Amino acid sequence: MEKNKGNISIHTENIFPIIKKWLYSDKDIFIRELISNGCDAISKLKRLVTLGEANIDENQKYKVLVTVNKENGTLKFTDNGIGMTEEEVKKYITQVAFSGAEDFINKYKDRIDDDKDIIGHFGLGFYSAFMVAKRVQIDTLSYLNGSEAVTWVCDGGTEYEIYPSEDRKERGTTITLYVDDDSKEFLEIYKVREIIEKYCSFLPTEIYLEEEGKEEKEEDKKPLNDTTPLWMKSPKDCTDEEYKDFYKKVFLDFNDPLFWIHLNVDYPFNLKGILYFPKLKHELEATEGQVKLYNNQVFVADNIKEVIPDFLLLLKGTIDCPDLPLNVSRSFLQKDKDVMKISKHIVKKVADKLIGLYKNERENFNGFWKDIQIFIKYGCLRDESFYEKIKDIIVFRKLNGEYITLKEYLEENKEKHENKVFYVTDEKQQSQYIKMFKEANLDALVLDCSLDNHFISFLESKEAGVTFARIDSDISETLKGDETEELKDLNEKIENLFKEVASNDVKEIKVESLKNSETPAMILVSEQSRRMAEMSKMFGGMDMPNMFSEERTLVINNNNPIIKKLTNVSLEDKERINLICNYILDLALLSNKELTSQEMDSFIDRSNKLLKLVIDL
Structure with missing residues (x-):
């Protein structure tokens, strides 16, 4: 042929x-x-x-x-x-x-x-x-x-x-x-x-x-459109009020945005737009971002991930790029290497803005942190190049409300616990531990963002030798007091008393001497097991059994007057001893986590019995 x-x-x-x-x-x-x-x-x-x-x-x-x-x-x-x-x-x-x-x-x-x-x-x-x-x-x-x-x-x-x-x-x-x-x-x-x-x-x-x-x-007879949108103007010609008015008009949000980034690029591609950081009422609002993509002022679609990385979609904004390689319907992007360049440039501009705020307006930056931390942390988890750009400006709130970088925290505490970062996830629930930390002149970071469990694991993989430990996972050597021979002799007896009442919630019992004599007992939760349990709960869903459970250790303080006196109670009064030990265990669990309904019923019942004992005395 x-x-x-x-x-x-x-x-x-x-x-x-x-x-x-x-x-x-x-x-x-x-x-x-x-x-x-x-x-x-x-x-x-x-x-x-x-x-x-x-x-x-x-x-x-x-x-x-x-x-x-x-x-x-x-x-x-x-x-x-x-x-x-x-x-x-x-x-x-x-x-x-x-x-x-x-x-x-x-x-x-x-x-x-x-x-x-x-x-x-x-x-x-x-x-x-x-x-x-x-x-x-x-x-x-x-x-x-x-x-x-x-x-x-x-x-x-x-x-x-x-x-x-x-x-x-x-x-x-x-x-x-x-x-x-x-x-x-x-x-x-x-x-x-x-x-x-x-x-x-x-x-x-x-x-x-x-x-x-x-x-x-x-x-x-008024036009339905604005022929000169704010992003088409030069940033130097725009006032703060114009930025805020444009934001409220386009996104129907009556709250002022925290701050914004005005993109204005002519080379190597044409790109204009404004990205806003919204003020959040709660973290769930971070999933409601909206970045509108335009091509020559014609709306194409919301939240196009090829141009806007998904972590930037937590923001609100408008992006206009005539150079986008759209398909014939102007609805979807064609795959093109230039799209990646545009995407990377937008990420760079966002990082530059955050760094500028940190360096030039540190007080404002700290004030914004509660609202922008979920965006920044998610960005680091999704895009390591973004983390490399902004890692030195990631801040954490200390127990006293001040903001500090990870490097600064490690430097301040290197003599007390080198390369270990203590943190708090719930200041109210963990108040007992916080009190002990403050008395021992120790400090911790407040990590109460929903992404922090993932973020600290990410930081440990990036910062060589650095480990994170929740405030209830470890007893720092600074919290321990001197243990005399007399106290050592009591340890075995104390341990045996509590072994009889320890529930399934407690995997191990330890007796220690703590500087804080007011605390009879405390619960420690294994950092690794807790992280695994939280991950299992998150990915397993509500209806699936968790593959991992938290491993708890009951630490009995032999320096506490109640514990010392408890060892002098006649062993024949076993019911009374068990009641007191159980109640001490209840208090330790209560200071660590919310009690289940069954645990709360038992706690109230024991409280009533103890009150009756006091009255009978």
Whole structure:
């Protein structure tokens, strides 16, 4: 067989069903596409005026008008842009995927510095109209002197009609959609308004919406969009109040943001935007971030992870990048190495902002920490390069409320417990341990963020030799007192007394001499077992049994007066001894964790019995 060459053919009768069903991910996108086309037509005309190619009144007000006529079942999109001649209609409309925008850019490429304000690229946006329309009509008049208005009509097949237009008298284009019966929701004025506000809130041309035949007051005729969004301005020209107002308007949040980052990059790619750090009422709000992605001021989607790393999606903001390699529907990103560069640049800018705050506004940075710590810690866990950038500005709150870095904590405590970091997760629940630590002139860090269990494991893997221990997991040597021979002799007797009452909650019993003589006993929880139990609970879910349980040690303080006296009680009074030992165990458990309902019942019952003993005395 000889080698032959040929051309791939497209069966045009099948192209419209494909466009209608598969080209766009969301049906309502047709409104975005047709309005974008109108904005492009106006942008082209403005360029021609600038180049001296079109003689148009420069003070003329440009706009795109969307008109709903529910009674007639039509939706119109009208612009006063460049318009089209009959030849151009045949060229741009009847040739599927022939981009008028690209053709315009190529025609004037030697005289145009950039094409950032031209939205269209694929020549397919117009055909999105057929997703909802059984018939589409174009009436257009070119800006060129002597041009005749043209009407083009198509019923969604491969045939069309084109003839002189009797309706179009002014320069520009009107696209009329005769809406299908299964798409009547797009004839509701509130629905169209909602879609325009979603996709077109920041398009560069004013957009108006009206109901045909309905009179509107002049003061009600306001554009639905902001043609100059704040991110398009230079940061030096924006005030704090403008940033706050923009945040509240876009994200419907009545609270002021903590701070923001204004991105303004021209090289090696075009990127503008504002990222806000919201003030959280509670940690769960951190999962409700929203970063809106725009392409030439056209909304694309929320929270695109290819551009915005998932840990930055805890924030709220807008990103506009004309250089994004979008697919033909402008709904998803194509895989591209430049996307990774953009993503890394955004991460770098966020890190730079945090470092600048730490160095120049340390007091404010510390004040923000409670709200931003979950974002920073999650970022470190998800992106090690982010951790490497900001590791020296991660702060922790001490027991006295001051903020300190890990390096500073280790330096302050190296003589007391070198490379060991004590921490607290619940200041109220662990108050007994905190009291003992303070009396011994020891300090601990408060780690009460939901991510801290993972974060400290991450830090241990990154900081050589450093280990974290919760305040109830270990007795520092500083907490221990001197043990005399007399106390040593009591240890075995004390241990035996408590062995008889120890519950399943206690794996081991130890007798120690503590400086704090007021505490009869305390519970220690193995750091490793507790972390494993928490991980098991988190990943196993509520309905699954935990594979790991916390290992608890009961430490009896032989320096406590009650414990000393307990050893002198007659062994024949066993019921009384057991009651007191059980009660001491209850108190130790109570200071370490919340009692279960059954444990609480037992504790109250023993309390009542002890009160009765006191009264009987």
